Amino acid sequence: MARYLSRRIAGMAAVVLAVLTIAFFLVRLAPGDPAALMLGPDASPGEAAELRARLGLDRPIAAQYAAFVGNALRGDLGQSIFFNQPVAQVLASRAEPTALLALFSLVVALLVAVPTGIYAACRRGSWFDQAAVSTAMLAASVPSFWTGLMAQRWLATEYGWFPASGYGGPDSVLLERIGYLILPSLILGVVNSALILRFTRASMLDVLGEDYIRTARAKGMREARVVLRHGLRNAGIPIITVIGLTFALLVSGAVVTERVFNIPGMGNLVVSAVLRRDYPVIQGALIVVAVLYVGINLLTDLLYLLVDKRVRY
Amino acid sequence: MAAGSAWEERGLAAALFSRRSVAVAAVFFLLLTALVALAPWLAPFDPAAMSVRERLSPPGDGFILGADVFGRDVLSRLLHAGRVSLTIGAGVALLSSVSGILIGLLAGFFRRLDAPLSRLIDAMMAFPDILLAISLVAVLGGSLANVIIALSIVYAPRIARVVRASTLVARELPYVEAARALGSSTGYVLLRHVLANILSPIIVQATFIFAYAMLAESGLSFLGVGIDPATPTWGAMINEGRLVIDQAPFLVLFPGLAISLTVLSLQLVGDGLRDALDPRIANQM
Numbered sequence A: 001m002a003r004y005l006s007r008r009i010a011g012m013a014a015v016v017l018a019v020l021t022i023a024f025f026l027v028r029l030a031p032g033d034p035a036a037l038m039l040g041p042d043a044s045p046g047e048a049a050e051l052r053a054r055l056g057l058d059r060p061i062a063a064q065y066a067a068f069v070g071n072a073l074r075g076d077l078g079q080s081i082f083f084n085q086p087v088a089q090v091l092a093s094r095a096e097p098t099a100l101l102a103l104f105s106l107v108v109a110l111l112v113a114v115p116t117g118i119y120a121a122c123r124r125g126s127w128f129d130q131a132a133v134s135t136a137m138l139a140a141s142v143p144s145f146w147t148g149l150m151a152q153r154w155l156a157t158e159y160g161w162f163p164a165s166g167y168g169g170p171d172s173v174l175l176e177r178i179g180y181l182i183l184p185s186l187i188l189g190v191v192n193s194a195l196i197l198r199f200t201r202a203s204m205l206d207v208l209g210e211d212y213i214r215t216a217r218a219k220g221m222r223e224a225r226v227v228l229r230h231g232l233r234n235a236g237i238p239i240i241t242v243i244g245l246t247f248a249l250l251v252s253g254a255v256v257t258e259r260v261f262n263i264p265g266m267g268n269l270v271v272s273a274v275l276r277r278d279y280p281v282i283q284g285a286l287i288v289v290a291v292l293y294v295g296i297n298l299l300t301d302l303l304y305l306l307v308d309k310r311v312r313y
Numbered sequence B: 001m002a003a004g005s006a007w008e009e010r011g012l013a014a015a016l017f018s019r020r021s022v023a024v025a026a027v028f029f030l031l032l033t034a035l036v037a038l039a040p041w042l043a044p045f046d047p048a049a050m051s052v053r054e055r056l057s058p059p060g061d062g063f064i065l066g067a068d069v070f071g072r073d074v075l076s077r078l079l080h081a082g083r084v085s086l087t088i089g090a091g092v093a094l095l096s097s098v099s100g101i102l103i104g105l106l107a108g109f110f111r112r113l114d115a116p117l118s119r120l121i122d123a124m125m126a127f128p129d130i131l132l133a134i135s136l137v138a139v140l141g142g143s144l145a146n147v148i149i150a151l152s153i154v155y156a157p158r159i160a161r162v163v164r165a166s167t168l169v170a171r172e173l174p175y176v177e178a179a180r181a182l183g184s185s186t187g188y189v190l191l192r193h194v195l196a197n198i199l200s201p202i203i204v205q206a207t208f209i210f211a212y213a214m215l216a217e218s219g220l221s222f223l224g225v226g227i228d229p230a231t232p233t234w235g236a237m238i239n240e241g242r243l244v245i246d247q248a249p250f251l252v253l254f255p256g257l258a259i260s261l262t263v264l265s266l267q268l269v270g271d272g273l274r275d276a277l278d279p280r281i282a283n284q285m
Helices: A002-027 A032-041 A044-056 A060-075 A086-092 A094-121 A127-139 A146-158 A176-193 A194-208 A211-218 A222-261 A266-276 A279-307 B006-010 B012-016 B018-039 B073-108 B111-126 B129-140 B144-171 B176-182 B186-197 B197-223 B235-244 B250-277 B280-285
Strands: none
Touching: A002 A060, A002 A279, A002 B018, A002 B111, A032 B129, A060 A086, A060 B073, A086 A094, A086 A266, A086 A279, A086 B129, A086 B280, A094 A127, A094 A222, A094 A266, A127 A194, A127 B250, A146 A222, A146 B235, A146 B250, A176 A194, A194 A222, A194 A279, A211 A222, A222 A266, A222 A279, A222 B129, A266 A279, A266 B129, A279 B129, B006 B073, B006 B176, B012 B018, B012 B250, B018 B073, B018 B176, B073 B144, B073 B186, B073 B235, B073 B250, B111 B144, B129 B144, B129 B197, B144 B186, B176 B186, B186 B197, B186 B235, B186 B280, B197 B235, B197 B250, B235 B250
């Protein structure tokens, strides 16, 4: 167990280092001088030289890389060109709506997908099963921003059931801000429930064919108890994995959904940073999200140990 | 390992089209490809021709699917935009497969390369696809070729992972060992024996990447960070239409339907291919 943990954490450290390396070299893929690109065509050569010096771009590449990795590991993600503030601070100021949107969407996706997946597996081949599987595939084919725009047009603007866009003023209370996230979370959650539904259904189908399910039924246990107690408990592992995978989908979805509903989160920040060529912000956002993803996947692996006593490393 | 799979006995097409939904999807996709390929001849109007008097005309007589903010014909624009969107999807499927195969074969076959390449693949897959894609386009610039390159970088790790896993298995197969023992060069063994053996999962994965790349491209164009806005794509049409969605929702509705139906048909074909090529996986899903 301790050996497994240390190996797993060493692997995670290697991936984090690779993430930092990719983020470092990404900006250097740019044709020409990154400093000149960031400043735009109107900048004088003097300004470009000054920015190069400030970003350390005039030093040898190995020294730049060492400094970049060292700083990132200490939580220093550099300085935003546009805001003239530390990137970590800029990201933190936009984290709340994105984190809440991703969390609520995950809850919505789980609430939709897990019961549907279980029921579809129990009634394999029925009209309900076929409808659930087809709907899941349809949901995975529709761009979430399109669904979002249509919902915004009809449910918010036309019928006024939800606020159409925004995230409340600077002095709004949390509950008020959450109101703005209801419709975006519903859209993002439903659109991303497809993967969880397929996994839940598939792993329930696997488990329901096992001997101990037949035994449980044979001893006269009620079907609901068989399915939930013996079935779901053992089918839980793949469902936990897929939560980690869904996280990446939700973050991608949040980027465009925030744009649709004009929510001032990290997604909107990154899109603006791309248009402003604020490379340090883009790098910082990539690093934060990727490290979170790696961390969540480590956590889901550890959850295995708690959920399934058979798993031993 | 194709031996015993359904398509060897019945032929791939028969196995693929045994499900009606897959057959319908494949026919739809082929028809769509033909339609957009013939767009210059089929489109009733020049997609760039503006007519201020007819701006926001609803679908009907003059313009079958209506006219946009500049009075341009929506149907003609949809057809021309479809060329760009499908080109991107096909380009990404091809380029990501070729580079993914190369990386995956190297990682799977040469033990010394496995650890660093695998960490790199893991790290690439830790970035959400849209986020990585917009960062790459931001750095490379928004031409058609650069969008294809950026999305191929995003999706190549998925192919590489499948190829690596299959190569690890294929490497230990007796006839691969035999070929090496007989003195075949490493390159020959990789291409002739290993790659030929793992083609099925690659084809399935490439079909899904075709679909994901089209979705991702529409997202990029919607965000305004994709191809330069003068080129019509389905995502860009939605982005233009959203400004007038209250008066003319059809400007958002039609391109969205085009994306959804195309991606859905590709996913159905991918599903069908998976079932036809590899029944073992099919039983699990």
